[in-house]
Amino acid sequence: MESFESERASLPRNMIENSMFEEEPDVVDLAKESPSYPIESDDVVYEPRSSRLLVRGLGENDLDEDEEDYESSTRLLGMSFMNRSSSQRSATSSYTRQKPSGLCSMPSAKSIVVSVLIFVLVASLIMVIYFLPGCTFTRDGCKKANSTIDTVYPISTSGELFPWTELRLPVSVHPVHYNISINPNLTSMSFQGKVLIIVQVLQETKKVVLHSSDMKIIKATFESKEVKILEYKPWQQIAIKFPEDLKKGQYVLKIDYTANFSSSYDGFYNSSYVDTTGTKRVLAATQFEPLAARKAFPCFDEPAFKSTFLIKITREPKYISLSNMPKATTSNLNNGLQEDEFEKSVNMSTYLVAFIVAEFSGVSKNVSKTMVSVYAIPDKRDQVYYALETAGKLLEFYNTFFEIDYPLSKLDLVAVPDFLAGAMENWGLITFRETTLLVGNHSSPIDKQLVTSVIAHELAHQWFGNLVTMRWWNDLWLNEGFATYMQYRSIETVFPDLDIDTEFLSVRFRALAKDALNSSHPVSTVVSSPEQVEEMFDSVSYEKGASILLMLNATLTDEEFRKGVIEYLQKYTFRNTESEDLWNSLSQVSKQPFNVTQMMNTWTVQKGFPLVTVRRNGTEVTLTQEHFHLNAESTSHSSLWHIPLTYVNDSCGALSSCKQVYHLKDKTATLKLPDQVKWLKFNYRSEGFYIVHYDEEGWRALNEALSMDVNILPREDRAALINNIFSLSRLGKVPFRQVLNLMEYIRNETETAPLTEALFQLAQIYRLLDKRSELNLVYRMKSYIFDHFGSLMDSQSWKQESSVSKMTLRSALLEMACSFDRHNCTIQAKHIFDRWLASNKTNQIPSDLMITVFKVAAQTEDGWTTLLDSYKNSICDTEKRKTLEALASTQDVKKIILILLKSLDGSMIQTQEFPFVINTISKSLAGSLYAWDFVKENWDKINQKFPVGSFAIQSIIMSTTSQFSTKTHLVEVQNYFSSLGDRGSQMRIVQEAIETIKLNMRWMEKNLNTLQNWL
């Protein structure tokens, strides 16, 4: 899935500063609890210690004593409280006592032995039998000698005991094949379904347990005999109990059911749009990842339960239906409807199943042995050709790169009018937002860069994710990190003009910023609850995952890396894996003198990344590594990474042939240089996931060299120096004065990557000051930026441009210039807008400058109204989005509130845009005051649309809170999320928000006064 499309430029990279905390922030620390290796799915049992409440220091016994926590936790954790003594449960609990399933220790045995009283002996035995737990919940057996725990089964909806006590399904029964018939009614907004599941009983059992959510089961049969279905709604599970053990073998389960279309963006949901004739059109589409296939049909909804699927869809003749596989037959039914039957699928996970019923039209072409098609609503039919060409080229690239042909005979890419994620990689039927697939006449190369990136990401998933799938969501990064890495790798090769390297560099910087927080988590993290699964779709899985793969690729040879990946894909085709399996495959082909598995485990099982400090004494260089941790108090534990340190120096130069590598595994090491050198630069092209600090002389030498000639280092290294020194200043390792010293070279800089990084860093500080209404410093900051970037801003062309790199730079420079009301900029922007209006919008605005021009126009009453009309009537989605961003940048309170309301209720602005709207509004001082209040007041409504923990919620929370820097705001944010109970404060993103505000406060305390002298 592509989550980050909407926030590419604006995912909050937090403005933070190091400083010590007086108190440990109340943050989630999953690292302490993460296992050395990912959990085996086959020994699955729910692992209560992974729950965040327990991680937060509440041991099991503590919880027993804490009634309030118990109550809220029961709802969050469900299962982990199954084992509790009944005395801890309230009378209204839906759980009931069950006989203990077995004994595993004899806590009072000693006392029993020494006892001389038979009465005591008998009494003790009774107590032991009565209170001891089963061993279900710990993988290491029962450790606690004094536990008083029972196995307790929940009560199903019908009042009977539900026969299963885990969030994860039992592994005794596997699905082999599904026949699914869906009959959607786009008028009544409901659907009927029939599912036939062939199951394989692997171990004798008296129960079959599977998932089902929000549906009404009409009838169920097992081997043609009607059976009773028990349902336990909190875990979205249903079960059938049998009086006798089912022997090993295959059985047939059939379930008939009905359900309403989902009202959120997951499951089988309906959507509508108004076409150019003013007619309302409806459609129905699916989004199952991660946990919503169960909303469309009863199924074993875990990625490791792979199976084949045969899907039939009934529809009115005016619609078409699409699914993963090519259509096999269409038959006319008696009631005037038609039924499409699709070919039987390959072996795949439930979250990849998809179907759509809509009035779409498409274009197709043959690529190798695959028919590639792109579909959109008829009004946008002419916007699909770029995607078709691009998908064809990328499919050929991946077929060659992976040496495994895409296994299906068709591949559909579909633009869905209302769609929350950026895109979803359903096998053979990839769904997209319209903005991430469609390219109109007015789209710029930057718009094409986005579309190309998303297609490249989703196509990579057809191998990484679909063909080979992570066993459980703890290793989501195997899907997402890899697809993200491959999207950059493929575009770099197939579309070199798109300047994707600069984009990937900023992705690495963003991942570093996120991972420097205590609220971050290891790439591989234990997850159990649905909220935890949702939370895995974050920057760490995607962006850090991609970053560490780049580092590994740069450390191996390109060919070793590719061969290792091929070996992995071939070995595990149609199967499931864990991180370890990938490392083992890469180890097998690597001829390098280090152990790939050992090296990579240091990057995936511990959170954070290292700071490498370089101290030079003549030709001797001392290297030290430590955890780069903005919350300095938490650095007590000694994390060590195996860092493939790369470096260049002036004696050879900055060509890649000059790159040298040193493997730093220990806390410190000494490196001997062959000769005296003037400067040393570590982390060549910023391909490693670490930050480097030099001694005073080291920084001075780099400064001096850069001020003489910026080209002594590649542009990525220059951008990384800027990024690293701002980060080091936040950590307190360098004074702000030193940051500004380095920035002096920027007047000679011409490259996009370092310039946009510098602008980004300065804008972060500017916004923080602006939100505090530090007017004097805001003014000085503006002057500083104009002093250093003003001439570059004024020299930018406003004409059509074809270089992506130049467009990226000028749009960043001009957007900032106009937002600071720089005279030259606003005059030009107004002029271009007036000319555009006068020509009845035929005199085109260069697409990359559209946001800048529209934002200036949106500050006047007439301009805003004109843009609103344009937004309502446009069918070009990239232009619409830019218009929306401009509309949301208004400083007028009434307009801000109107935009917020209209995007949440979906009446004028699609609800899918709500997180984007919130993000844009929060950037301005006026908007930020209302955005946070609006989120609080409408939290329930927001939650109905976007799942707790999802990236949409993550974005909404961080956008509205990450620029707070006062105690009042901190307390308010803390209190608000605490008041939400388990659906608020337990989210990792809330911990991140609180940590960020605390860091902002510290930064302000430390720098506010002295900033006057620095600027």
Ligand SMILES: [Zn+2]
């Ligand atoms: Zn993805």
